Amino acid sequence: MKIYNTLSRTKEEFVPLEPGKARIYACGPTVYNFIHIGNARPLCVFDVLRRYLEWRGYAVTFVQNFTDIDDKLIKKANEEGISVAEVAERYIGEFWTDAKGLGVRPATVHPRATEHIDDILSLIGTLVEKGYAYPSNGDVYFRAAKFGEYGKLSHQPLEDLEAGARIDVSEQKEDPMDFCLWKGAKPGEPHWPSPWGDGRPGWHIECSAMAGCYLGKTIDIHCGGQDLIFPHHENEIAQSECANGCEFARYWMHNGYINVDNRKMSKSLGNFFTVREVANVYGYEPIRYLMISSHYRSPINYSTDILEQSKNALERLYTCRENLDFALQHAADGGEAPDFIEKHRQDFINGMDDDLNTADGLAALFNLARDCNILIRDNAKKDALRAASKLFDELCEVLGLLYNRKSDSLDSEIETLIQQRTAARKARNFAEADRIRDLLKAQGIVLEDTPQGVKWSRQA
Secondary structure, eight states, X not given: OEEEETTTTEEEEOOXXXXXXXXXXXXXXXXXXXXXXXXXXXXXXXXHHHHHHHHTTOEEEEEEOBBOSSHHHHHHHHHHTSOHHHHHHHHHHHHHHHHHHTTOOOOSBXXXXXXGHHHHHHHHHHHHHTTSEEEETTEEEEOGGGSTTTTTTTTOOHHHHHHHSOOOOOTTOSSTTOEEEEEEOOTTSXXXXXXXXXXXXXXXXXXXXXXXXXHOSSEEEEEEEGGGIIIIXXXXXXXXXXXXXXXXXXXEEEXXXXXXXXXXXXXXXXXXXXXXXXXXXXXXXXXXXXXXXXXXXXXXXXOHHHHHHHHHHHHHHHHHHHHHHHHHHHOOSOOOOOTHHHHHXXXXXXXXXXXXXXXXXXXXHHHXXXXXXXXXXXXXXXXXXXXXXXXXXXXXXXHTOOTTOOOSOOOHHHXXXXXXXXXXXXXXXXXHHHHHHHHHHHTTEEEEXXXXXXXXXXXX
């Protein structure tokens, strides 16, 4: 598999530190509000990365943090007259609702910044001891200029970053580009004791500490949104490599931005949507489909038309899968795996191995669906249908699709009604058959009469 490494700006062969294992750190949300559709993209994309590596046989350790102490949480807590911990707990719960709705698997571990204060303090202490950080009036700052490779991820020298960045200027800093590792306590804010005075961690240091805690000093893949390249990931590299004396992450993956109706998503433009708001109208799965329908590094344009297209594409896949189930119930025994199975599997692998090209992966899945429909039309035998179904399910599982498949079991009352309708039709009592059909339809059961028998499906 080749991965485009932001660090080298080239596609590189993925060679993990340990054969057969992959250690991945993905930056998670700051839990002060509902996640928005921009947050949904890295959630879905890197969930697919993890699924794909596992499908290819890797043992994956996937870490995604919660930032549960931050200026935004403190502001929210003050506005609502509750504690920061209560704000964090509420929106972590809301995150889980949305993540489950999007079909995103829980990470191997979801550490919280406030659970790792000791690890953060130890890391800061090492940086102070080595001269890379310095205390100043209760704060602790990192000396950016002392790290000679600062800017290597964003591919800009320190002076260019300083000229182009919005810098938090403070008299407490030795240099404007120095960034905060520990913030001295302010009245009414949560704080913890430290050798430099009571305070709380800065944003960047928490990820370095938690990545090190769960994945070691050097990890295989670090991923997140493009907006995190500078300063967040740049600062993670600086503080981690200076503290540990070794490479922090071997591969850096960053997903592209989301535009809304061809304009950058922004609260000020009034085109800012939470995942929950969109899911309440369209459901969660079309959002996931949209997020993986383009290559992860390309920008995505969000619009209602594109969401409708995503719904329609999913419906085609659901219909194919339901048709396979129905065909299997009525197919004759025997047959063999069709020739196209291996071709579609390899096409899928070729696409996904090329820097996680989910667009090509989806194309392989739809080509498989087309050939599955031909099998069904030609009354293929069971072994051929089973082989096609197996691959279809595997590819959907890797992409995280079709997780809302309805149960194949009907309760006894509905099953009896279907049998009664079939009997009425045989007796040419079409009025009774139509009455039962309408009754089932009112319960969300849609019937289709086929040469093989009655096919049913549930509809919302």
